[in-house]
Amino acid sequence: MSLQIGRKFNEADQLWEVILKGEVDISNAAQLKSELQAMLKEKMASVTMDIKDLSYIDSTGLGVIIGTYKRMEERGVSMKMKNPVKNVEKLLKITNLDRIFL
Amino acid sequence: MADVLKFCIPGKPEYVSTVRMLISSLANVAGFDVEAIEDMKVAVSEACTNVVCHGVTDARTYEVSCEINDDRICIIVKDQGEGCDMEQYRHPDLNCPKEGGLGLFIIRTLMDEVDISSELGKGTRIQMVKYYRK
Numbered sequence: 642m643s644l645q646i647g648r649k650f651n652e653a654d655q656l657w658e659v660i661l662k663g664e665v666d667i668s669n670a671a672q673l674k675s676e677l678q679a680m681l682k683e684k685m686a687s688v689t690m691d692i693k694d695l696s697y698i699d700s701t702g703l704g705v706i707i708g709t710y711k712r713m714e715e716r717g718v719s720m721k722m723k724n725p726v727k728n729v730e731k732l733l734k735i736t737n738l739d740r741i742f743l
Numbered sequence: 744m745a746d747v748l749k750f751c752i753p754g755k756p757e758y759v760s761t762v763r764m765l766i767s768s769l770a771n772v773a774g775f776d777v778e779a780i781e782d783m784k785v786a787v788s789e790a791c792t793n794v795v796c797h798g799v800t801d802a803r804t805y806e807v808s809c810e811i812n813d814d815r816i817c818i819i820v821k822d823q824g825e826g827c828d829m830e831q832y833r834h835p836d837l838n839c840p841k842e843g844g845l846g847l848f849i850i851r852t853l854m855d856e857v858d859i860s861s862e863l864g865k866g867t868r869i870q871m872v873k874y875y876r877k
Contacts, residue, residue, distance in 0.1 A: 666792070697763075699788055736848070
């Protein structure tokens with residue numbers, strides 16, 4: 642199982658465009674956390690995550706997203722996700738996180 | 744007569760995805776629909792994550808057993824780790840999301856029946872049942 646994280650800064654809109662591919666679980670949630678931290682250290686800005694190729698995320702992955710979002714919120718920037726697959730969307734809905742991220 | 748399958752898993756994060764694939768394959772063979780299979784994958788994965796985070800150390804193993812009946816599948820994730828005091832468990836406040844504490848909530852939401860028992864110093868047992876959709 643692997644996780645691929647792509648990112649690009651959109652100068653025109655002043656936001657990070659992130660692409661997550663693969664699966665996030667306890668084995669690689671720390672990788673996601675350090676990548677997001679490094680990105681926001683480089684430039685604190687809002688983030689849009691395209692998760693159409695994210696086939697699975699568990700509670701540790703969601704925890705990383707929530708923790709990152711909270712630190713971003715304190716700095717006045719936001720995080721959104723788009724194109725979730727059905728099972729990821731269901732998880733976001735049952736945890737009410739869809740109201741924040743979708 | 745139920746079919747019973749038992750797996751012994753090392754308490755390492757990298758094997759949680761292996762359990763996920765096992766459950767997915769098993770639930771598929773048992774004839775569950777795609778949504779039910781996804782629910783089971785997520786729930787069992789969360790139970791295993793709970794074991795790896797709070798239950799057993801790398802060097803020890805935990806057990807995942809699956810009982811396939813005519814009307815349901817019953818999956819039990821059992822460890823002999825530290826255990827915890829379930830009285831201390833608090834339902835997460837979904838209006839104020841936190842970094843941790845979603846695992847058991849997700850399990851309870853996705854499975855039809857869930858029974859969690861834990862004893863300090865003896866370990867934790869999470870039993871999850873999914874019924875076939877009529």
